[in-house]
Amino acid sequence: MSTKDTPTPPQPIGRGPYDDEISLVDLWKVLARRKWWILSVTVAVFFLGTAYGVFHTPSYSYQTTIQLGQDSQGNRIDDPEVTVSFLNDVLIPGIWRDLLADADDVKLPEARARHTEGTEYVHLTTSAPLHRQESVEQLHSLTVRALRREHNLLIDDVRARLDDQRRTTELEHQAQLADLQNELEIIEERKVRATAQFELLEEERFLLEEQIEDLHPLRHQLDSAISDTDQQSAPLWTMMPMASITEMRFSAERRLRTQIPDQINEVQQRLTELENAAQRIQSEIEREQARHDMRVAALKRDEERIRETTARGSAYALASDTPDGPGRSLFAALSLVLGLLLGIFGAFFREFLANARAAEDA
Template sequence: MNQLPAADPAAQPLPYDPYDEISLVDVARVIWRHRRAALAALLVVIVAAVAVAFLAPKKYRYSTTIELGSRIEDGRSVPIEAPETALAKLEESYVPQERHRYLEAHPGVDETFAIKVRAPKGSQLVVLESTAHAEDGPAYRLIQQRVVQALVADHARVFEDQRREVALEKKGAERDLQTLVDRESVLKARIERLKGTAQLLEQQIADTRGLIEDATANRSRAVAEARDEARAMTLLMLDNEVRENRKRLADLQQQLQIGLADERDTLQSALQENQRNQVLQQAEVQRLDQQLKNLKQTRAVVLGMKSLKPVGISRSLIVVLGVVLGVLMALLVPLVLEFFGRVRGGLDSVSPGDEITGPLS
């Protein structure tokens, strides 16, 4: 049978020794033994934190708020350019360009002039933000101002195109409105002339009736005196005249009561339609005029505004963090000193002639 190899005694686990555990009492003794170093570490860290809190230069936030130009479309405000597009232009072009221009003009300046660009969600605003010392504030304001000018100049072209387009639409609407007004005058004039035509027809009807009455009276006399062919011919002519006048009277009455009334109704309907169209066209002109007034150019709402209070970690928080770090250092320094003390003591206990026996591996 194959025999298993003997276990290596060096590989056997060491027996449990309760004294190998870390005791809080021992830690406390170590700290007490090195209490001066612990206290010194605590005071050094706290003093350093207080010095940083009160001696470090303060930083302020310099912000510029830009309102993008807009127009009214379907009753809602639409920006001239999408905030995302304006944001990309600022981040990729205008901010680096103006920062580079300023650094070229001031070669001795070592400031990076970091400017953060953001667009608040659901708004037509773009915000430029920088954090800088008070002495660097004018430079940041100047760079942000130049960035705003570059964006405004870019949007001015789009604004002018849209303004011109709306102005042309307004002129066309005003021209159409004037055409309707002129047409209204023509319709009213034609309706007014119908009154004169009606009066003329009424006069002609009255005259025709007079002729019929005269012819009827003459016919009655001619009938009484109709004893020869000449008088019979006169009677026949009178009968023809009466018939023609009665026919003419019927035509005149029909023209007055039907034809003229139909023409008046047609003109009156056209006039009412014209007036309704005028109301609609006036509303269109007003809409375009309001749209023209509501066109807004891109502008800076706030330019390089300095925050009222310094930004960053407050002095009290720095002091509190310093105290916490000081306590940790006060706990750590004694342990480190104790460790190096024991290592140095162990090395001192070994004589130069002692050899290390035992396997190397």
């Protein structure tokens, strides 16, 4: 065998004056000797990665946004973090097990809940291929309905408390109106009696004035009859004492001038007081009605603030526009880089094994 045909054993890397020194030239020589190995590994990994990217079924992100309900004060019906824990630990696993028991497919998609900090929204997220969209929608819809049932129990309690407040307010209002109406009726009855008394006093005053007017000619006739002794009726007039006529006139005038006016003034004052009291009670009735209307309006606003937990949007499990993960071009680029790295690593490893065997043979 000639010297030309004798293979040259591989030279160890980094052999020289300093054993711990790495020579870039030696590294380049290794890469040059193992270039076909590096190329083969790179091409193999590139084609494998590209084929995986081409034939791999892409997964899409499905999301359902849940808006949490709120109570009559505008507060969340439940703490979002508690709701997320309840969904992830209790509700979603239970629904998933029920669906798995009824389905032939053992690869049902799963869902996870998360809360966006500072908002009232909880998001259900699932990653699945497009052909599983119906299963994802079923899972999300059942989850939302189950959560609505749980939260509606809390909302029903809030509405029941509002109904109790409304009934209590209505009963208190009716009782207050009944008391005021009773007082107003009593005052009206007193006004009727006072008015009747006033009319009687006015009638009495009119009669007294007529009586006094009738006593004046009677006295003149009596005086004429007493002075005219020739009249045949003189004995009849003399039978009526003058003192009786005077006393009747004095009594009538005293009643007319002093007692009747005082009693009329007293009745008029009483009527004025009763009228003022009636107006005061009527104003109180109007204020009570206004206060009641305000309380009812406030309760109505509280009821309008109540909002049930619901899914936002017109459909459950809205799919993302683009698939999750890297696309085909990214798969190809990553495969090329990974294949090159694996080829270089394999080249140096094969060089290491060749040097090790050469050292043993030496």
